[in-house]
Amino acid sequence: MEGSLCTFLLSAAAISLSGVMLPGPLTAATIAKGYKDRNAGALIAAGHAIIEIPLIIGIYFGLTELVASPSAVRIVYFSGGLVLMFLGFRMLRSSNMESDSPPGLPASALTTGIVITGTNPAFYLWWATVGTVLVTSAARFGVVGLLLFTLVHLPCDLAWSEFLSLGTFGSRRWWTKKVRRAVFSICAFILVGFGLYFCLSPLLSRG
Numbered sequence: 001m002e003g004s005l006c007t008f009l010l011s012a013a014a015i016s017l018s019g020v021m022l023p024g025p026l027t028a029a030t031i032a033k034g035y036k037d038r039n040a041g042a043l044i045a046a047g048h049a050i051i052e053i054p055l056i057i058g059i060y061f062g063l064t065e066l067v068a069s070p071s072a073v074r075i076v077y078f079s080g081g082l083v084l085m086f087l088g089f090r091m092l093r094s095s096n097m098e099s100d101s102p103p104g105l106p107a108s109a110l111t112t113g114i115v116i117t118g119t120n121p122a123f124y125l126w127w128a129t130v131g132t133v134l135v136t137s138a139a140r141f142g143v144v145g146l147l148l149f150t151l152v153h154l155p156c157d158l159a160w161s162e163f164l165s166l167g168t169f170g171s172r173r174w175w176t177k178k179v180r181r182a183v184f185s186i187c188a189f190i191l192v193g194f195g196l197y198f199c200l201s202p203l204l205s206r207g
Helices: 003-020 025-034 040-060 064-068 070-094 109-118 121-139 142-174 177-206
Strands: none
Touching (some): 003 121, 003 142, 040 142
8 A cells, every 4th residue: 555545544543533523513412322322333434424424425426516615605594594593493402302212313323424514514524624635545555545534534433422422421330410411411502503593693793
């Protein structure tokens, strides 16, 4: 394997991890789901990949211009923001319930990964900018480079999501009802906050 390809893959892994570890809606959802299921992170990462893999392929074939167009950005930001706010308000409204299950989110962790990823405008923004640079760099090595990049990037998502869910599940023995409600409420506020920000962003950018 060419040394330049090895260097690219190492840098792609570092960049991918830095992006994955940024706090956001998926982090909040993974922590909420991890309280009940120690392997929720793996399922959420699988749902994330269901959205991500077609996007990587699309960027490889020139989808970036469509994703990055002003009209598409406005639609994605507003509609995605509304869904995140809806999920956040559902979680917030249900956070005082006695159930140990994470409130407000889809019952399946896999579905949660699909829904949160598919409606998160920051996800598309990352791929329209940093992700596009990585895919373009991978394309210099042909289809093999794209495949190897994908095989490097996806495990970064998996490792971080599983780390979050395992850590949450392992620590829940110390969670009192007040702590559980507080954590679920914080996760809900994160979803609502990001949703509100994404809804307002297109309007603010016009000013």
